[in-house]
Amino acid sequence: MAYPDDLLGEDEHVVIHKHPHWKMLFWPTVVFLITVAAGAYLAALVSSQSWREYAWIAIGAIALIVIVWIVLGPLIRWRTTHFVLTTHRVMVREGVLTRTGIDIPMSRINSVQFRHGLLDRLVGAGTLIIESASDEPLEFDDIPNVEYVHSLLYREINDDPNDDFHPGHSERGHR
Known part of the structure; x- marks a missing residue:
């Protein structure tokens, strides 16, 4: 651009x-992958429970907060630094x-x-x-x-x- x-x-x-170099996005990418994997694992773990919908909402909310805070923040900072x-x-x-x-x-x-x-x-x-x-x-x-x-x-x-x-x-x- x-x-x-x-x-x-x-x-x-x-x-x-x-x-900036892509290396500043390495750890946010690792956190993203770990968050998605942990969220999927926890969602599968509670899938047989009667309260699974509440657990899925909680897991999704926590994952969303982590992704916005730790992944999207550095990505936007990288993109807007010239x-x-x-x-x-x-x-x-x-x-x-x-x-x-x-x-x-x-x-x-x-x-x-x-x-x-x-x-x-x-x-x-x-x-x-x-x-x-x-x-x-x-x-x-x-x-x-x-x-x-x-x-x-x-x-x-x-x-x-x-x-x-x-x-x-x-x-x-x-x-």
């Missing part, structure tokens, strides 16, 4: 648009009811780092760390293909025509 063009500047283009790299800035948008966002102009970025442990490397995710001009470094967790995103961001920073440093130009000859 492309990022809405009406939120971009006139000469701004999306370079990459990502949701990491967008454009030709002018890095944007992060999160939330449904309360929407938060951060924009970091390319000209304000001092350094870009990434970090990923063994598990992150196995699933292809990691943490992107962006240090801007006057703020503490910002860490964005669960970025898919973090090394690729890191290299794209680094390339965009160094290709900025308004930047004081241009690769291939010497400091003395460039004014």
Whole structure:
């Protein structure tokens, strides 16, 4: 899904648009499967009882609460979290009811780092760390293909025509 063009500047283009890595949905999926299995087992267990309809309603209500709270919450959070790299800035948008966002102009970025442990490397995710001009470094967790995103961001920073440093130009000859 492309990022809405009406939120971009006139000469701004999306370079990459990502949701968090699917690994953040692993445990909610496990909980969903366990909840369905436990609910089916308990429903079968009480099926021969005279009060089975009440038990089925209670089992269904508890399963529904667990699924909404532990499964749908993270799924909606995953779906409504956007990491967008454009030709002018890095944007992060999160939330449904309360929407938060951060924009970091390319000209304000001092350094870009990434970090990923063994598990992150196995699933292809990691943490992107962006240090801007006057703020503490910002860490964005669960970025898919973090090394690729890191290299794209680094390339965009160094290709900025308004930047004081241009690769291939010497400091003395460039004014």
